[in-house]
Amino acid sequence: MLVTEQDRLRDDILAWGDAGGGSREALIPLLQRVQQKYGEISDFAMQVIADVLSIHPVEVQSVISFYHFLDLSARGKFIIRLCRTISCDIAGKDRLARQLENDLGISFGETTNDGMFTLEWANCIGMCDQGPAMLINEKVFTRVTPELVHNVLQACRASFGNIGLEGKEEL
Amino acid sequence: MTDKPILDDTSRAPVSQRGYVIEKSGMDDAIGGKVTINIDGKDIKIPLGTTILEAARSLGIRIPTLCYHEDLCVAGVCRICVVEVEGQRTLQAACGYPVTAPITVKTHTRRVRQARRHILDLMLSKHYGECYACFRNNNCELQTLAKEYGVDFFRFGHPEKPLYAVDRSSPSVIRDMNKCILCRRCVRTCIDLQEVGVLEGHGRGADVEIQTFMNKPLGEVICINCGQCINRCPTGALRANDPTDEVWAAIDNPDKHVVIQTAPSPRAAIGENFGLEPGTALTFELNTALRRCGFDRVFDTNFSADLTIIEEGTELLLRLYKALVEKDASIALPQFTSCSPGWVKFLEHFYPEYVPNLSSAKSPQQMFGALIKTYYAELNKIDPKDIVTVALMPCSAKKFECNRPEMCDSGYKDVDYGLTTRELAQMISETGIFLPDMPRSDFDDPFGTATGSGVIFGATGGVMEAALRSVYELVSGERIENIFEHADIIPVRGFQGVKYVELTLDKIGPVPDLLKPLVPNWDWLKGATVKLGVAHGTANAKRVMDDIKAGGKFSECHFIEFMACPGGCLGGGGQPIPTSPSIREARAKAIYAEDSVYEIRKSHENPAVLKVYNEFLREGPCGHKSHKLLHTSYIERGKYIS
Incomplete structure (x- = not known):
């Protein structure tokens, strides 16, 4: 079966989000896991995360922009x-x-x-x-x-x- | 007071960070129920948990505010409301200081005044723009405070050049971040009040900016154009897209026949722009003023509101007939109203799978536009290409709606320009007219003065009330006054967020002539209970939609009225600034007062509407021609953007 990068990202986030209880408190741990595995938190990832936690993508981005250790686009390895x-x-x-x-x-x-x-x-x-x-x-x-x-x-x-x-x- | 503190469950913050609600005791003298504090030498006894700001206001002591807004949760970010609390080392924000002990407060000591002046100076050091070139001139909270605190020079400088480009991408809302003072009222409006989630602060400390998702232009994100942020912005950072120049150009062009329709809500609010108390309706004065401005014809949007009720009500009856009698499983119920373009876009973005539930009937504004460029043009032998239709609306989303590509069924753009209440007030003041002094005059024919049902479209529950009046009478053949005194359907009125009502149809009558081609009889409705819902503000709409998704009681409803703005159209994003619960209440009172004096108060009795069905839309409601001109379709947009 062909799995696109987006599908894999979505499955990962859904699994991690469920493990975190699916509430807004789970946001930062979830962001850290995405960051760790993918090296960045993409537009798409933010929207899936927002969906999973029932918040708005713009709130996810706001949190990411607050923390220096979370990145909106890939940087060095x-x-x-x-x-x-x-x-x-x-x-x-x-x-x-x-x-x-x-x-x-x-x-x-x-x-x-x-x-x-x-x-x-x-x-x-x-x-x-x-x-x-x-x-x-x-x-x-x-x-x-x-x-x-x-x-x-x-x-x-x-x-x-x-x-x-x-x-x-x-x- | 109970021993256990109660967790604030109205907050959206994580449980661990939620505050505790201090129960306000009903018994004044109970221990811990009330506390006496001293503000500027005056004693006041207040319930525990009252903020210093609330206490000061009830004493008539003015404490300046910027980020505080009655409709929004406390943010405490602007610090302009700082006061001195005896025994505290630092100054305290009055808006966010719940009183829990007898304290002594000083609101205007030297230290306080200096701090406030510094805060203002700091805000002005990043606030680009000149007051006289700003639409909020004389209605700006920052400007007012600068005057109050005697700002006569820029202690920390003042930007000479704009720091941001103005975002004009949206047909409805213009964002000029040069004027933003980071009070986050728009953020709280968008996320908490409306639960749309377009704006949020990004970055940290001195670098914070209010941005959309990925800093995209407003026209490309999930903004529903409700304009509530405009009404709450203390400065001119947010404003509606203003077409007054184009409207003036059309008026000044002798070849153009410029027609304006006025909605009920602006008429109940425009007086506020001329210094009148909220709740003064100026409907007939406005007609005269508009003619003097140069509009060729002044029509009442209520005419097409009545038309909407007939079309939408018929659509509902047809849906019910198909679902209940013909057992057609593909019929989407409950039917949702589609008068509020903000709500329509909200649904398209967040619940695209429910687009089939939206009534296909256009909003009154668009129906009128389509009729003016067809029926009215034929009647008066005017080439529709020379007609310019302008709509006076309380709404910024109507600007988006009239620009939707679907809205050209007359062969031309059905409505050329949408004006907000504020913009029209500006146009009127340009002509030197003082609106309240105008003589009263009526609307122009052939559409005439409409019914009371059209007027109440402006308040939440109004569409439902109007629909009930007509549907009940059309089905039962009885007068609605038999079950609701004076045809006032009180249960659907009021500012309660979500309302649910049931109406049992005990009697049925003959099918009226208007609907004869559509249904054979009403027997299938005998004894049926019609379940109805009303929600205003998209946050409440979201509650109802989630309930429907989960199969709750609203999923069994037949008809639900949704309006995007708190309070309905009268609290719309194009209404005079400021807004507050008491202002909206006053406007609602004006609207219901206007309804009660109309001779005809039911849409299906509007003679002009019946005339249109006799002369123009001969196939009747939901017929072929009305489908072409008065109905439309919607887009499943979804909320993911790339």
Whole structure:
């Protein structure tokens, strides 16, 4: 049977929505699951989600636009978020920022042409005692050095997804 | 007061975030029932849970508001209503502070005044536009407050250039986000009051903008054009699409025969634009004013409202006949009214599978347009291409309706322009006419003055009442006054969100001449109970539709009246601003008062309507010609947009 991308997306959302009880409280967990699997929350996905939770698509979009970790359109496969808050700043986040920009050839807020990396600033991620810190997708890296940045990026390039980062904190 | 707090079940917020309702005790002296607070040195005893704002208003103390609106839930976002509460470190928003203890409030200390002035200055720093080039000039809540608080310079600057492009994509509603102050009244109107869900705030903090889904133009989203957001916007960010320039051009063109029809609701409200109290009907003064403006003929939309009742009522009887006698399972019941174009578009978007239930009869506005460009043109030997039909409506969705491609059955655009009450008031004031001073004059022939049934179309329950008066008399052969005193069908009146009534037809009479070609007799209706529903505001319409979907009591109804706007047409999106429950009540009173003085109060007794059936629509109601001119079809739009 031919299953289109939209059919699969709809089936996923229906299943996840039911699991969440189908009420508006289930919105954010549902958005996170869609984001995780599809890397974005498309127009179509928002409308299906709204339908499942008996709210309006525009409300779903409003919530997505409020949170930086939810995306309306696909970005890099690896989203790198470097903490820019005071502790990490003092611990030397500027050097890492330069390393990241040089290694990836993009500046903050941009995505590489091959669609692999998106580089962003993050505000405090709660790792002030172990700064400088950064997030790659959902993985936290602490006491980051420029060498580690380089090695992690290599590991990412050589992998197909999050799996490439398993056990790589000590690189 | 009960021990257990009661969860607010009217809120749409998640259970975990819902507030508790503090039960207001009926016993004044019961402990905890009331509390005495002090506002600006005056004591007042109020039920627990009353907000500071409500308490202050009942004391006659003015606290300015912007995001607060009587029809909407409290938002507390604009902060203009801040007051000082003794013992609190920060200023408190009066609209969102329910009193639970004896407190002392100061409403105009230096700190409060300064805060309010700063809030205004901040709003103005992103509010682009000049007041004299704005349709809300002199009727703008921001402008009023700027004057009240003595704004004489822009402390935080003022935009020199527009920040947003004006969205003119919708035939009904124009959005100019340059004037938006983010009070979110439109958001609460669209999501909570109407449950359509077109507008919502996007982004966070200083970057918030009110947007549609995917920031699409208003003409491409699921907007039903009801215009309720226009009526509640405190500034000029939302307005109706104004065709007055085109109408003036038509009037000034000597080759054009410009005809206007006026609906009952604008006549009951237009006085508000001239400083009169709500609830002053100016029907006959308006006729004179329109002629002086240069309109060649002034007609009463009530004529075609009566026609609608005949066509729609006949359609209902035919549907019932086919379903009950001929056992035709394909007949869609209950039949829904189709007079409200906002409601029609709501159904097309959200319940497309119920499109067959909509009455195929056009709305009064469109019926009139089609008749003017055929019957009236023939009668007066005017080429229909030289006729310009203008409709004065309380409605912004009527602008959309007259532009629907289906509405050209006369061979021309049936209605050329839809004017709102506000726009017509503007046109009249351009001519220097003070409307309340006009001498009274009647409507023009051949359509004449209509019946009371047409007038009450303007209020919720009105179409139902009019239909009942006619259908009952046509079927039973008896006078409706026998069962309802003075033909006032009180059970379908009033602003209750959803109404349900049953009427048993004990007696049947002979089939009247008008309907003889359609049904042989009424025997099949003897003893039948007709079940009827009335809903106003699309949020209530949604309740009823969901009930029908679930197989509830409304699914057994035969006929349901829906109107998109709260209160019916009299609360329409083209009516004078502001609106509130008490204003709508006053307008309803004016409409029912007008109905009660009419000599003829039943649609099927309107001599002009009967004349049209004798001379023009000779095959009678729902006949071939009336199907061509007076009936239409609808589109299953669905709510998914790409």
